Amino acid sequence: MSAAIDERVTDEVEALEAILLDDVVVKREDDVPKSIETVVHPSTGDDVDQQFVCVTLEVKLTSKYPDNSPEVTLRNPRGLDDETLANINSQVKKKLKECLGQPVVFELIELIRESLTESNLPSGQCVICLYGFTEGDIFIKTQCYHHFHSHCLASHLIAGKKYYQEEMDKLPNWQQMQAPPYQQTCPVCRCPMACDVEALKRAPLPVQSITAKPFSLTAELKALQTKMASLLAHQIAKGGVVGMGDTGPPPLTITSPSDNDEESNATSSTAPEPTKPEPRHNGQNGAHGNHSNENSTPGSPQTRPAYRGPYRGFNRRGKPGRRSRGGQAATR
Ligand SMILES: [Zn+2]
Ligand SMILES: [Zn+2]
Structure with a gap:
């Protein structure tokens, strides 16, 4: 052989x-x-x-x-x-x-x-601040060979731990007992890490974050803004914008158009008819009876007083009994 x-x-x-x-x-x-x-x-x-x-x-x-x-x-x-x-x-x-x-x-x-x-210098950017690595930067190489400004990694790890703690506090005791302990992970590949956050924190800010030119609205940015604005208007018209003007994390909530009408009726203190598939503009007039913009075209973002898409009032998540309150908050 x-x-x-x-x-x-x-x-x-x-x-x-x-x-x-x-x-x-x-x-x-x-x-x-x-x-x-x-x-x-x-x-x-x-x-x-x-x-x-x-x-x-x-x-x-x-x-x-x-x-x-x-x-x-x-x-x-x-x-x-x-x-x-x-x-x-x-x-x-x-x-x-x-x-x-x-x-x-x-x-x-x-x-x-x-x-x-x-080429034994990390090329590319620090994925946390998006600035590059230059002379004078204090940066760290993780065991998984990813590079971050020490300062940035410290901020990331502090925020990560805080988030872990916040999520943990929401859990009932028995689930807290079973949850895995906090573990630092690499922001790029999620490999476990063991960094001394206190030491990282003492590093200066990335050099480029200090030397970078002050922000100015260039023609290129303005063109981009215009493009994005029309995209946003399109998405609003299609009802695809979650939680416009709301605070808090946008959850994934599936609602139907009739939910919307039901809610609008409820806010105008008329008897709600949950299953009635009313056209949307009726509901709007009900909720904004005193609004001068009576003949606004539904679906046209410029003339509408507030976002009225299917995800409106998403912050009622998990509290079906508070529907009308959520609706009111969203329309005021
Ligand atoms: Zn950085
Ligand atoms: Zn990594």
């Missing part, structure tokens, strides 16, 4: 396992190596804390490898933007061509490591 394996491949795999030890995973079928996987880091000596980028290299050995090129995939890039990754990929392709006929995995690891060392 082992005679069928190319000696060049066995030698290469043995060397990889001897040097990389646990850092390489070789998958075999019937003792034949099929794929090699390893996470490549930049060279920073032994200082793991200074490694801000990494990528997983997967090499699938084709049956005629090394006389044929293996299939190479770069997975789970961390701290690398698309451009850098594309650049590494094209270098890998070139290397595969050059090395046809000889084992290539060590060469690939070396090549990728060099590229990573060159």
Whole structure:
């Protein structure tokens, strides 16, 4: 059986396992190596804390490898933007061509490591503040190789814990007992983290958040506003805007048009007729009898005094007995 394996491949795999030890995973079928996987880091000596980028290299050995090129995939890039990754990929392709006929995995690891060392600064933005990383920024690399300004991560974790506590306080005691304890998680991939929030909090604000030009309403932004305004008007007309003007989180509430009419009737203190499928404008006149805008067209957002879509008064959630109160609050 082992005679069928190319000696060049066995030698290469043995060397990889001897040097990389646990850092390489070789998958075999019937003792034949099929794929090699390893996470490549930049060279920073032994200082793991200074490694801000990494990528997983997967090499699938084709049956005629090394006389044929293996299939190479770069997975789970961390701290690398698309451009850098594309650049590494094209270098890998070139290397595969050059090395046809000889084992290539060590060469690939070396090549990728060099590229990573060159770009060993997180590229892209901090997903919390959306500013980039620049000279002078204090940032943190999580175990999952995601990067955040320390200051931003502190704010995120503090808010996360507060939210957890608030949600917990809403639960009955027996559910609180069963709930999993608070756990810090990465805002990008949700991997568990264990950060010292107090230490993070002492970091200064992101440099760009201070040096960024003050906000000004550019022509581009104005054009965007106009576009969004017409989109919003369209959505309002279709009844697809949840909780306009309401406070509190928008829950997912399914109501029918007749709910609306029922509510309008209730607010005008006439006897509600829940199942009567009244046209909407009747209900409106009932609720706003003293409103000067009597002949406003239903569905036209400009002339309507307030949002009257099917989700109006959503804050009555879970309190069906308070319908009319919710309706009143929404119309005043
Ligand atoms: Zn940030
Ligand atoms: Zn992460």
